[in-house]
Amino acid sequence: MTTGDDAGRLRCGTRVAALVDQVAEGVPPDDPTHQARCPHCRAALRELEQLWDRVREAAREDVQPPRRLIDDVVRRVRQELRALGQLVPLETVVPRLVRHALLGGPRGMTRIADSVVARIVANTVRATRGVHALSVEGPGTSGGEVPGRLPPRGVEIEVSGHSLTVQVRLVVAYGRSIPAVTAEVRRRVMLRIEALTGLEATKVDIAVDDVFGHPQAPAPRRLPL
Amino acid sequence: MILETDDVQLVRAAQVGDLAAFEVLVRRYQGRVYRVAVRLLGDADEAEDAAQEAFVQAWQALPMFRGASSLPTWLYRIVTNRCLNHLQARRSEEPLSDRHEAQTPGPQRAAETEDALAALKVAILRLTPEQRAPLVLRELEGRAYGEIAEILEITVPAVKSRLHRARLELLVAMRQWA
Numbered sequence: 001m002t003t004g005d006d007a008g009r010l011r012c013g014t015r016v017a018a019l020v021d022q023v024a025e026g027v028p029p030d031d032p033t034h035q036a037r038c039p040h041c042r043a044a045l046r047e048l049e050q051l052w053d054r055v056r057e058a059a060r061e062d063v064q065p066p067r068r069l070i071d072d073v074v075r076r077v078r079q080e081l082r083a084l085g086q087l088v089p090l091e092t093v094v095p096r097l098v099r100h101a102l103l104g105g106p107r108g109m110t111r112i113a114d115s116v117v118a119r120i121v122a123n124t125v126r127a128t129r130g131v132h133a134l135s136v137e138g139p140g141t142s143g144g145e146v147p148g149r150l151p152p153r154g155v156e157i158e159v160s161g162h163s164l165t166v167q168v169r170l171v172v173a174y175g176r177s178i179p180a181v182t183a184e185v186r187r188r189v190m191l192r193i194e195a196l197t198g199l200e201a202t203k204v205d206i207a208v209d210d211v212f213g214h215p216q217a218p219a220p221r222r223l224p225l
Numbered sequence: 226m227i228l229e230t231d232d233v234q235l236v237r238a239a240q241v242g243d244l245a246a247f248e249v250l251v252r253r254y255q256g257r258v259y260r261v262a263v264r265l266l267g268d269a270d271e272a273e274d275a276a277q278e279a280f281v282q283a284w285q286a287l288p289m290f291r292g293a294s295s296l297p298t299w300l301y302r303i304v305t306n307r308c309l310n311h312l313q314a315r316r317s318e319e320p321l322s323d324r325h326e327a328q329t330p331g332p333q334r335a336a337e338t339e340d341a342l343a344a345l346k347v348a349i350l351r352l353t354p355e356q357r358a359p360l361v362l363r364e365l366e367g368r369a370y371g372e373i374a375e376i377l378e379i380t381v382p383a384v385k386s387r388l389h390r391a392r393l394e395l396l397v398a399m400r401q402w403a
Binding site: 017020021024047048051052054055057058059061063064065066069070072073074076077078080081109163200 | 237242244247248251252255256258259260263264269273276277280281284285288291341342345346349364365366367389392393395396399400
């Protein structure tokens with residue numbers, strides 16, 4: 001292609017760079033009327049298209065990984081699991097993991113008991129405006145980790161890896177909008193869990209078991225005088 | 226019809242130690258992980274090592290994977306980083322003689338002896354790693370700008386400007402042996 005000057009323009013003034021992107025991206029030209037008539041542009045485009053065809057050809061090339069790649073990866077991971085003492089049949093892994101969240105990396109694993117998460121949830125829920133209390137009915141989270149300390153009632157946690165789902169049963173203060181209160185509980189619980197544990201609460205299910213308190217006397221209606 | 230188990234379910238299982246689930250994911254993505262390594266490194270053996278290391282690293286980091294990016298994007302990022310680090314190490318190991326200068330024939334010689342495709346690959350390997358990565362991800366892997374930005378952890382405008390320079394460099398190189 002014949003460039004008119006060092007600034008990368010054709011003799012007609014069109015920037016070569018614009019043509020390059022046009023060809024590579026396969027987008028329509030900035031100035032189709034000019035391009036359709038301009039011999040400089042058309043010659044340059046022809047050449048660029050021809051060159052770029054090789055790039056397209058390279059993109060189509062079938063590159064297959066060696067067959068042993070997957071076996072090598074699996075063997076390496078298995079070695080790692082063995083070194084960590086983790087390679088145990090899945091049936092024994094699952095029940096153990098149900099009560100813990102695992103955060104792991106090359107420098108070690110962190111286990112967070114779900115009673116820890118339950119405690120965080122309970123404190124957060126109680127501190128939310130419009131919540132009267134957590135329900136005392138129903139099962140609490142199974143298995144407190146500290147002997148003699150009961151896990152909070154009204155909260156259940158289900159853990160899977162680094163994410164978890166939360167179930168909360170609560171009593172809303174009478175007169176509060178239940179959708180507003182539950183939305184706020186949900187929002188704060190998710191934020192709080194993430195902030196304090198690094199885990200992600202993917203779902204917070206809330207059961208409103210009751211409302212509590214006295215209906216407030218309606219404000220005296222002011223007459224529009 | 227058998228529905229394929231989706232990435233999210235497999236990731237969740239692998240995160241709690243399910244090696245079989247992880248194996249399915251490796252099988253699903255080994256093609257692109259290996260391919261991008263070959264294209265960035267230009268060497269089959271080194272690419273195999275990089276791909277293997279990338280998957281082992283992915284397994285280790287999986288409990289941290291939050292799904293902020295899709296799994297393939299995340300894997301692209303891991304393997305691309307490995308390759309870029311490898312290229313940097315290669316560069317600092319041999320500061321005096323550029324390895325590709327010394328070991329691979331120049332584009333012109335390649336064009337004479339082999340086909341245009343081989344010459345193009347050499348030209349790509351002569352781009353700086355900073356330009357090569359966006360070029361490979363865009364033109365050869367067909368990734369979107371936004372995804373490339375995530376993979377390389379740079380902004381979309383930065384992707385565009387590096388890609389633009391890479392294209393020009395490549396065209397200049399191709400014209401020399403056209």
